[in-house]
Every structure is written in structure tokens, then in C-alpha cells.
Amino acid sequence: MSLTVALSKGKLLAGSEALFRRAGLPFPDGEGRRLVVEAGSLRFLFVKDMDVPTYVEYGVADCGVAGRDVLLETGADVLEPLDLGFGRCRLVVASPAGSGFAPHRAATTRVASKYAKVAAGHFLGRGLAVEVVRLAGSVEIAPGLGLADCIVDVVETGRTLAENGLEVIETVAESSARLIVNRASFHARRDEVQRLVETLRRTSR
């Protein structure tokens, strides 16, 4: 049976496709709506970015491509043998520009985020009380509307933040796309997995 690879339908898709094609690996053609697609020696699952680590952790997919940001948030127990180098971004704390906001001055900081676990861990780990408002998207508008004091979110260029009147206060973590591998597949399907890892290693270098 072929190896199964879980890929994000979101922002890492283009980079993943480019990498697989450059490496001469099979990749499904066309803009299909099918979410499980066989292509050559591989089977691909196209899922939400936050779900990629879950599919790999459970071994439903042997490998996957996930951002470090997503791995931090899900806490999935997977192997991360390769930094693929694309999808670079930062997880940051941002608050309204010029507001002079500083978390340690408030009894409790209200943070809006898609990354609820990362956000809570970041503040609690420094001894700061926090109230996390979990949102599914458009996080940038939360401080302006009074829903939160600040946000924890990913930034690439910082333009979206600026357009919504936010500025970065601090970096929580750097992120980029990682090749992830299921722990059992790594050993139980060693030869196939190692071949794929080596092929991608040579290409992403």
C-alpha cells in the first residue's frame, strides 16, 4: 500500500505542491474537490491546516506538511525531521498601535486568538493571568472592537496588522513548514518513509 501524505488546503498548499513537483514526487493534477486522491505511489489527504498533525499523529496519514505554529497549538506527538523552509512566519502578540499596552500592567490580559493553547501558555508561563477569547478567524479586529486587549496570531509581512491598526509587541515563536511523520510509520514503514524524507531533504536544501 502506498504512503499517505496529509496536506493543508490552506496557505501551505502552494509551497507543498511546488516542493513535491520539484522533488519529482507524484502530486495530484487539477483543482479537484476530492479530498482523498491517489497520485502515483502516494495517497494524498487534503484537510484543514489545524487537522494535519492529528491525521499524522493517529497514523491515518504516514506523513504530512504542517506549520510549526500549528504543531505548537495542537501539541501533536509526531516526528519533525525536516524544516522545509517555506511558509515562514512569526507567532506574535500584537495590540493597538500607540496604545502603550503592556501585559504585565494588567491584572488579567484578554487575548483573542485562533491559537488558544499557545496564547494561554505564553502568558501563564510568565506568571501573567490571561483570559483567552478563542476565535476562528478575523482575529485582527478584536482589539479595535473591545473584544480583547491584544491578539496572538501569525504574521508574515505585518501588513494585515498595520491595516487594522495593530503593532507587534513581542514574538512568541518563529514558524515554517515542517515535514511531519507518524511515530509508528517511521519504524513500521521505515524504507518508504526514509526514501520520502531523503528526497524532500535533498530538494528543500
Added chain:
Amino acid sequence: MNGTHRLAQVPPGVQCFVGEEARRRRRIEEVVVSVFEGWDYEEIIPPLFDYADVFTGEALAPKTYSFVGRDGNVLALRPDFTSLLAKIAAGRLRDRKAPMRLYYSGEVVRYEPVKAGRQSELHQMGLEHLGGEARAADAEVLAIAAECLERLGASEWVLAVGHVGIFNGLVEGVGLDAERLEALRERVESKDPAGVRASLEGSGLEGAAAAALERLTAMAGGTDVLDDAARVLAFCPPAARAVDELRAVVDALRAAGLADRLAVDLAEVRGLDYYTGLVFRIFARGLGFEVGGGGRYDTLLGRFGRPLGAVGFMLGLDRVALLLDRQGRAPEVTPAPAAAIGGGDLGAALAEAREKRASGTRVRFGNGEER
């Protein structure tokens, strides 16, 4: 909601097994226990709860269900058998000569996210080899694990062996603070060389040891990994010793016909914090999680006042059942059909049923409606 009843709700993490599910689990347990008995291990049935401080350890303490006893002492439901057996070996069995070979099969309870057949209540089948010559005991325990999987009829399984002395040897005496050490260990376990590099930045750990820690993330594969490891780790005597220990065990298992079942994984440094030497995990195709695992713990018994090296392993019954099911190898447990017995004369029918039972026939007794 439709069909719900307040009292019918189950708390998260519990499960119940009925009929065929229960029979399969029982059969699996019988197979595993017969292997343990076959290697001359003695069953031990330890208590369900004990003082909570028996189970202290960074990995287990936060997962332990503890409560205050009538006398004000903090007690805990067992989250693990190994600590309990170590305590018993140092206490009730203190006059027994080492080596002692003990096995158990029963439930442990842990606060743990429900994952892949693992609920809060897990049934573990395992053994502990306490005292005795270490390499022989290590090899024996791995061979027993292998035989369990063979007898269960599992296919495409692998014993992935490592040794915590390699990682520990490389970081020993460098004075990394606890947080950095944890971050580093976590990145090694994830086989993330970039992450290892990042977590060593500004730590003062550099040169050969830093390079070796990064290399560790790629030291996984066939048994030839050990040759590479011996070369790379030659500069660090404790790590090199760990590689030698591992090689002695691996060589013995290869000689015993298990070469194809072995994988070496020197980045395998996870696990419970009491491990001090060999560690291993059992993986199989079809299940994304380990089926079981174990390792050597040479300092745990000392905590209870009887310093003695030991090694053990366990299989998770839930995981084994799930694996065999996925591989289409679940044990066949359909019983023979029962003879229906009953009728108007209750006494005569009961006499007939008892007669049939005496000859070993399965009966279904009923007052007529069973016919």
C-alpha cells in the same frame, strides 16, 4: 436532547466491554499471560491504591487520581504498576533473593486525553525483571515482548530500541538549566535537528556534544545505526558505554532470530522519568501509536530502600485489541451454540441442564420461552 437521560451519561474516559469484545480481550490476556508464565514469571496482584507518594515522578504525578484517605493521608489509584512492584519488591518481598521475575495484568487509571483506544482506565499486561545480570535481563525481556506479538498473531511489528544513557551522557555535567534540558529533550524526541540547534543556542553546550545531539535526531533505522553511533559518540565515554550496552542486547536478539524485528532509535529518550538504560517501544503497521514498551530502571528500587537494577515492559490491552482488529487478526472467540433446555417440569429440566453441564455442554436454560 433526544434520548438522553441525566443518569445514563458516562464521564469521559470510561468504557465498557460486552460479549465478543470482552471475550477477545480475555483471550488476548490469556495468550500474553501464558507467555509470561512460560518464561517462569510469577503473577503478582498489587493493590488498587496506595499512598500517593509511591507514584511521584514528573511524568505520572499530574496524571494521578489522588484522594485523601480517612486518616488524612493522600492516597492514589495506581497510575502505573512499575512503582508499585518496586515498592513491594523492597517491602513484602525483601527476603526474596534476586533476580525476581514478576508479572501483572490489570487496570491503571490516569488523567489522560482519550486517544487511540486509550481511555482514562487502561488495562496493562506487563512484567518486571528485578536484579540479576543486566544484559541478560534486557535481552530476555525483549525476547518475551517479541514472543507475545508472535503468539498474538500480529504482523509487521517492530521493537524500536534506544538507550537514555546516550542523551544523558551528552548533556551530563554541562549545567543546562532544567527548562532548557526539557526543551532539548523534547526536540530530540521529535527528531527535529533544526529545533535541537535552536534550543542549544547560547547554552554553552557546543562543539562535538552539540553536533552529536543534532546527529542523534537522525540516528534511527536498522541496527547498522549503532556502528555510526559508536563512531560519532566515541568522544563521550558515558554515551559510548550506552551504545556498547545496547549493542550487546541487539547482538543477542539478532543471534536469536529477531534481526528483522529490530529497529534502533537513539532519539527515543522519552518515556517515564525512571528509565536509566535500555528503552524500547513496540510499533506495528496499522496503528499509529505504540502498542507497548518498556525499559531499564536501575534507581527506582533504591527509592524504596532496596537498591536493585531492574527492567520491565508492558503491553496495553486496548492497543493490542485495536491493532489485531485493524490487521484482521482479532482472535476467533465465537462460542459453540448453546443447547436450549427448559419446559413445563422445572425440576426435570434443571436436572437435564445439570447433566449436560457435567459433560461440558454449553446450555441456555429457560422456562419455555427459550425454546
